[in-house]
Amino acid sequence: MNASFYLLPVLSAILGWLINRSFSRYLLYRYLPTRQEQIIDSIGNKAAQLISTEKIESYLADPTLIGKAMPMIEKHIDEFLSVKLPQQIPMLSMFVGNKTTDKIKEVFVDQLQQLFPKVMTEIVTHAQDKFDIKTFVINELSSNDAITQTKNALASPLQKLQYIGLLSGFLIGIVNVLLLLLLM
Template structure:
C-alpha cells in the first residue's frame, strides 16, 4: 500500500472540519439573523397571551374588594370637599347647607361612586391594555436588540464543539476509506 494513501486521513478530517465550519458560520451569520423578525413576532404573541391569562387586568381592577379598600380614602376626600372646600369656594351655599344636607349629599355621592367606579375602571383598564400592548412592546424591544446578537456568543462556543465533531467525523470517514482501500487493493 502506498504512503500517499495515508493522506486520506488528514484530508478527510480537514474536509469534515471545513464543512462543519461553513455550515456553522452560515447558521450563525446568515440563517439566524433572518429569523429575528419571525422569532420576535412569536415571542410577542406568546407574551401577549401569557400577560392576558396571568394578569386579567379588567377583572382585578373592577374587583369589589378593591373598591371597598379605596372607599375610606374616597369618603375622606368627599367629606373634605363638602365640609371645607365647598364652603370656601361658594360661601353663600355654605350658609344654607347644614350637616344633614351634607350627610345626604355624601351618601348619594358614595352610592353613585360604588356604581360608577367599576365601570370607569373597566374602561380605563381597556384603554391601558391597548396603550400598553405587551405584544408590541416585546416585538419592538426584540427588533431593537435582535435575538441573534443576544445568543451569538453562546452559540459560537457550541459551534466550536460542532467543528471539532466535524474534524472527528472526517477522520473516522477517512479511516473507513483507508481500511476499504486496504482490503480492495
C-alpha cells in the same frame, strides 16, 4: 506506543471546544438573525395572550381593588365637602350641616363603588383600540438595542457551553486513551 498517542485528550478537548464554539457562533450570528421576525412575533403573541384586555378588565373590576382605593376616595370627598365646597360657595355652607355632608358623602361613595368598574371597563376598552400589546412588544423587541441585549445575554452562557465542550472533549479523549491502552 507512540507519544502522539497521548495527545488524543488534548486534540479531543480542542475539537469539543471548536464544535461548541461553531454552534455558539452559528446560533448568535446565523440562526437568531434569520429567525428574528418569527421569534419576535411569537413573543408578541404570547405577551398578548398573557396580558389580555379581559384579564385587565377583570382585575380592575375586582371589588377588593375598589375597596383598597375607597379610603383615599373618601378622604378626598371629605376634603371637598368640608373645605373646598364652602370656599367656592360660602352661602351653601350656611345651609348644609355635618349630617347633610355625611349623607352626601355616603351617596357619593356608594355611587363611585357602582361606577368605578364600569368606568375602568370603558377605559380599558378604549385603550385597547389605541394600544395593541402585541404590536408594542414587537416594536420594542425589533429595535437593535433589544437584539444587542439578547446577544449579550446569550454570550456568557454560550461561552460556558464552549468550556463544557472543552472539558467533555478532554474527558472523552482520556476515556479513548484508556480504552486503547486496555485493548493493546
